[in-house]
Amino acid sequence: MVQEVMSFVRxxxxxxxxxxxxxxxxxxxxTWRALKHFFGGAMGVFTTQTLLNSVGVSRNTATSGAVAINWILKDGAGRVGKMLFARQGKKFDYDxxxxxxxxxxLMELGAGVELATAAVPHLFLPLACAANVAKNVAAVTSTSTRTPIYKAFAKGENIGDVTAKGECVGNIADLLGTGLSIMISKKNPSLVATFALLSCGYVFSSYREVRSVVLHTLNRARFSVAVDSFLKTxxxxxxxxxNMQETICNFPWLKDGPVVLGxxxxxxxxxxxxxxxxxxxxxKERYMVTYNPSKGKVYALLKDQAKSDDILKAAFHAHVLLHFIQSSNSSRTSSRRQQEHGHSNLIPTTTDLEAYIADSCKMVSTSYGPFKDKAAEQGWRMSxxxxxxxxARLC
Known part of the structure; x- marks a missing residue:
């Protein structure tokens, strides 16, 4: 009997x-995905209850027609936000x-804004619209990144099975969180304290969920980790x-990194x-790399004949040059501090920069091939x- 139940659950x-x-x-x-959905389901009860109170359902301060219109406008704003953000689709593959x-x-931010309607119910519509835009944009992000993650788990042609079971686990955890939250809400707990606790659990679970994913592809973040390790060891x-060394909180839209490709x-x-x-x-190359002292970044320029391997080699070369400059800056800083305990000028001279680039060309000519071979041995797929x-391309 027990085995049959376990088989049914499995x-x-x-x-x-x-x-x-x-x-x-x-x-x-x-495991972390289920925990995240548990906290998410629990928060859903409180946010929905707050929204209904703010719009006037429980206080009888609004007619049913006004409530319906407000709710439709709120959902409509969310759908518009989802539609506009969906055009960024290719970026979901990069990072x-x-x-x-x-x-x-962003989902947590939307939930926080929904709870804020309890303090200012007269601002229900603008706050609810803003919250729904944020939550729908978050939904697009979740949906767009779900398949590549499940694909990384699948062995063979079982991506559909992996996806179905993964969504089932999320729904079960969501229902459990909702049930617990309904029981808690009957005791009228502190809204702020409850939200803070559930929100912390949700964000922590989300971070660990993402951190646990092992992808085989080398995007910019993982490429930087691989090249840095290769140059040092x-x-x-x-x-x-x-994957464990990849920086998760380095959001792509905040600023460009130290290497600009293309x-x-x-x-x-x-x-x-x-x-x-x-x-x-x-x-003899189909690219160029240089360092702009005024911006403190390494730039890789691609010629119009550049192919797939040329782009990868340009990225590798850019990281090699960055490694040379950073190593030199560290040495100069240490030397300067020993002499006068002051701050040194870390901007390389034109002569130094040309020497760094020349040295990097020599190193890349002998190390790019071994780097690719060792990456392939570890199972990395470069694209x-x-x-x-x-x-942009150089003509």
Missing amino acids: SYVVPEGFPDSVTPSYVPYM LKQLRFAGDL GQVPSLQEG SRFKDAFQDPGAYLALEPLFE ESLLNPGR
Whole structure:
């Protein structure tokens, strides 16, 4: 009897052939996903109750027609926000984990705004609309990143089974959280304290959920981790190590990183003379790399003949040059402090910069091949499309 019950439960929550049909990271991911949905379901009760109170359902301060109109406008605003944000679809492939976590933070922000309607019920419509926009944008992020994550867990052609069971686990946890929250709400707990507790649980579970995902592809964040490790140790990290070292809270829209791939000429070079001085070094390459001292960034410019491998090599070269400059800056800072305990000028001179670039060309010519081989040995799949190269090209 017990075995039959367990078999029935397993048929709903784990893919057929488990655990051999999925990767090892499936279990921790689903554990944190279930916990996140549990907290999300619990918060849903309080936010919905607050919205209904704010719009006047329980206080009989609004007619049923006005309530319906407000609710329709609120939902309509959310759908518009979802539609507008969906055009950013390709970016979900570049920084899947970062955007997934950012979407969950946005979901919490929307829930917080919904609760704020309790304090200012006369502002129900604008606040509810803003909250629904935030939550619908978060929903787009969750939906768009769901399939690639499930695909990473599937072994063979069982992506549909993995997806179905994953969604079932989320729904079960959501229902449990909703039931618990209904029981708690009958005791009229502090709204702020309850929300703060549930919100912390939701965000922490979301972070651990995303952190547990092991992807085989090298996007910008994981590419940086792999190259940095290779330059320092001569080894490329394993899939597990590379994913664990990836920065999750580095949201792509806040600012560009220290390496700009596929940049424009005017951003990379301060004057044409700098370009002419470096051009002979990259005569046989389909790209160029340089460092702009005024912006403190390394720029990789792609020529119009650049193919997939050229883009990957340009990104690798840019990180090598960045490593040279950062190492030199650290040495100069240490030397300067020993001499006068002051601050040093970390901007390399034109002569130093040309020497760094020349040295980086020599290093890349001998190390790019071994880097690719060691990355492939560890199971990494490199694709220039996930490095998000800009559209600008040198003619």
